[in-house]
Structure formats: structure tokens, C-alpha cells
Amino acid sequence: MSVISVKPLFVILSTLSFLLAILLLSPSTPSLQSELSTISRNSGNSDIWSVKRIFEWRPCNWWLQSHLTPLPATSTGYIRVDCYGGLNQMRRDFCDGVGIARLLNATLVLPKFEVAAYWNESSGFADIFDVDYFIKQMNGFVNVVRELPPEISSKEPFRVDCSKRKGHFDYIESVLPSLLKHHYISITPAMSQRRDRYPLYAKAALCQACYSALRLTKSLEQKATELLEAIPKPFLSLHLRFEPDMVAYSQCQYSGLSPTSMKAIEAARGDDRKPWTGEAARIWRKRGKCPLTPNETAFILQALSIPTNTNIYLAAGDGLMEIEGLTSIYTNVVTKSALLSGEDFESMHGNTKAALDYYVSINSDSYMATYFGNMDKMVSAMRAFKGLYKTLFLSRRAFAEFTSEGLEGERLMQALWKAHKDDFVMGRGSALPDCFCEFKL
Ligand SMILES: *[C@@H]1O[C@H](CO)[C@@H](O)[C@H](O)[C@H]1NC(C)=O
Numbered sequence: 001m002s003v004i005s006v007k008p009l010f011v012i013l014s015t016l017s018f019l020l021a022i023l024l025l026s027p028s029t030p031s032l033q034s035e036l037s038t039i040s041r042n043s044g045n046s047d048i049w050s051v052k053r054i055f056e057w058r059p060c061n062w063w064l065q066s067h068l069t070p071l072p073a074t075s076t077g078y079i080r081v082d083c084y085g086g087l088n089q090m091r092r093d094f095c096d097g098v099g100i101a102r103l104l105n106a107t108l109v110l111p112k113f114e115v116a117a118y119w120n121e122s123s124g125f126a127d128i129f130d131v132d133y134f135i136k137q138m139n140g141f142v143n144v145v146r147e148l149p150p151e152i153s154s155k156e157p158f159r160v161d162c163s164k165r166k167g168h169f170d171y172i173e174s175v176l177p178s179l180l181k182h183h184y185i186s187i188t189p190a191m192s193q194r195r196d197r198y199p200l201y202a203k204a205a206l207c208q209a210c211y212s213a214l215r216l217t218k219s220l221e222q223k224a225t226e227l228l229e230a231i232p233k234p235f236l237s238l239h240l241r242f243e244p245d246m247v248a249y250s251q252c253q254y255s256g257l258s259p260t261s262m263k264a265i266e267a268a269r270g271d272d273r274k275p276w277t278g279e280a281a282r283i284w285r286k287r288g289k290c291p292l293t294p295n296e297t298a299f300i301l302q303a304l305s306i307p308t309n310t311n312i313y314l315a316a317g318d319g320l321m322e323i324e325g326l327t328s329i330y331t332n333v334v335t336k337s338a339l340l341s342g343e344d345f346e347s348m349h350g351n352t353k354a355a356l357d358y359y360v361s362i363n364s365d366s367y368m369a370t371y372f373g374n375m376d377k378m379v380s381a382m383r384a385f386k387g388l389y390k391t392l393f394l395s396r397r398a399f400a401e402f403t404s405e406g407l408e409g410e411r412l413m414q415a416l417w418k419a420h421k422d423d424f425v426m427g428r429g430s431a432l433p434d435c436f437c438e439f440k441l
């Protein structure tokens, strides 16, 4: 923590958390006592990671060998992928676009990262990812050009927006004709596209682009390495999401949040996002729709026998609420804002911060997430690619189900341990996308 500089707020926070921890640890808190006794429950100090696994995910062979399929002799035209949203959403769409370009036997142009709308900034693809490396790694998988040939470089591409298309439509049928007609098109891939009917070489291009060709730029990687080095080792990277907008969006109701948090959530609610009430709220929660609070997260971590003195890097955006629910129990929590110097942090854009969290999380000893968003999917896939298996998604659904059955304290911990252990043993829950194959250990 002291490596670079520490923000005063963080000090106050951790001091408060520490005091709270002492308060909670006093013997007059019966529920916590029973919680503590469960830490020795799993004989000795074996945590979830020491459980023997049966399956794990590895890159599929057809991907690793697919550069053996020769590229088409002639190109059908040029495709630019236009990407929107947060860093990991843009990356997801870009990877999809690479697969589509190969499917159509087209030549890929560097993508457009349209970030202004979401992040209020203007960092494009080349500001985040190493372009030379990308081109080199894609050699044999798909044709990529850095510059368009002069006869088309002057015009804007013809835009084909597939992003609103649902279900399975055929890119060859619906996009290839525009490509052949206009020679240069831009596409935004559909949200949910079935790729099971892609030829393997197209799937392989996607996999290669997404997991083996995207590396942060030198300067970003240097910043990220600094951050990584400042984190006490070994450490767990915890992607915790409990921000006002996503809680409001979940339409879940919470009791026991602070008035400040409640106000922030109310303010983030639109008229069409009123929380469910009564029976509907109960069913909604039981289906695993409600984000875990930091407090619930701390409870589950304990159920998984993660020691409370574990070094935890908080991979989280700004505006995380109720963080004391975690830091009062797990006292060695560090954040970007505490580890990076003030000026560095202040001048950093959303995408840059997201890139740092991503980098730390694919290099941490272990990774846990309370949500299953684009970042979590990227990180779990990259960790699998690198052979880092200590990756786990905390189950909102298991937590909701067990608590709705009235389980609490020790019994709740037992049930949570079992549910997560089974996921970990079977390699379930990380739901790796098309590029990875299950491997029996
Ligand atoms: C792309 O090229 C392959 C041969 O390399 C061919 O089998 C396939 O039909 C082509 N697809 C399109 C859409 O032109």
C-alpha cells in the first residue's frame, strides 16, 4: 500500500473497517462466532482452491491448429468492425467481427472503438491494444491491413448494423451481398449470434483474435505492471460489482443498506426500473438476478475458506457502494486509487482503468467475480488460456436459494461451500465461450 502513495480517504476507510472488525469480533456477536468456527470446518486451512478438480478448460485443438487452413486467394472486400460500450464489450464485438470477416473471406481493417458515448473520452483501438502485435498474431488466420488501398481509403464504409438483430441469421446471406456491392463495409456484430455452424477456420480466427492477439500497448502495460508489482502477494483479484446504476437496473430490493446507498440507487432508477415487490421480488431474487452486496460477498468468501487476511485487489469501478461490508471482514483489501499516485489516477480514463483491472486480473494468483459480465468472461478465458485455474464465479443464485430456504450461519456456509465446490470441481460456472474445450484431468 505504501509503495506509491495512499489516498487519505482510503486510510480513513480502512481504519474504520478495522474498528468495525474489532467490534464485530467481540464475543457478544453470536452469529459471527459461529461463522468463525466454520473456518476450521474444512479440516485445517484448505480453501476452495485445494479441492481436486475433475475438468478444466483449455484452448481447443482446432483453434491452435487452424492456421493450417490456407487463406482464400482473393478477398471479397474490406470490413471494419465498429465497437461500442465498455472496453470488454468492445473487445467482445471486435472478436466476433474478426470471425465474421474470415467467414466472408474478407480483409480486416483496424476496428473503430467508439468510446465517447459510454466513457466520455476518445481512446481508440490503437490507444489500448498493440497493433503490430495484433497483425503479427493474426498471420494465417485472417488477412489484416493497417491501411486501405488508396482507391477506397477516401470513402466512408457502407454501414451494416447487425447489433439489433436477434436469433440466428446468416452473415453470408445478409452481409456478403453488401460487401460485394460496396467493397468496404463497417459492421457491428449481432449481440447473440450462433457460431456453431461457422467453419472451424472462422471460429479459429475469432479465438485467435480474442485470446492470443490482443496485448495492451507498451505504455499501458507498463502502468499495469507497476500496479501489479505494488500489490502484496499472493493475492486474490475480486471483481465486485455493486454500483448504484447496476443495482437500480437489477430491479432488486435490499434491506440494510445505508441511507446514502439507498439514495444513490433511487437516483439511478428510471421510471421503468422500479424494484419488484412481494412474491415477484422473491422469485426474481431466487433466480439469481440480484447482485451480491459486498457483505454477502464476504460471507461467501468465508464459506469458501478464503482466510480473512488474504490480500485482495479490488477490481472495481468507481462508485462501489457498501464496501465496508467486505473490508470490515477482509482487512487486506487494496484498490487502484490507493496504489497509484493521485495525478496518475485522476488523469486516467475509464477504459484505461478497465484495462488495468483486466491486466491485474489475468495475472493474479486467483480471481473471483460476483457477476458474470463481459470483463469476467474475458478474464476467465484469458486465465484458462494461460493455465491459471483459480477462477471462480460466486453464485448469486445459490446464495438466494439457500437464504430463501431459511439457511443461515453455519448451515448456509456449508451449503455455499458445497455448491461452489461442485462448480469448481466440474469446471462449471465459468461457461467459457466457443474457443475452449473441456479437458478431463
Ligand atoms: C471462403 O473461401 C473458402 C475456401 O477458402 C470457401 O470454401 C468458402 O465457400 C468461401 N466463403 C465465401 C463466403 O466466399
Ligand SMILES: *[C@@H]1O[C@H](CO)[C@@H](O)[C@H](O)[C@H]1NC(C)=O
Pocket (backbone or CB within 6 Å): 120
Ligand atoms: C463529458 O465531458 C465534458 C467535458 O469534459 C463534460 O462537460 C460532460 O459533462 C461530460 N459528460 C458526461 C456524461 O460525463
Ligand SMILES: *[C@@H]1O[C@H](CO)[C@@H](O)[C@H](O)[C@H]1NC(C)=O
Pocket (backbone or CB within 6 Å): 295, 296, 324, 325, 326, 328
Ligand atoms: C452483514 O450482514 C449481516 C447479516 O445479514 C449483518 O448482521 C451484518 O451487520 C452485516 N455487516 C455489515 C458490515 O454490513
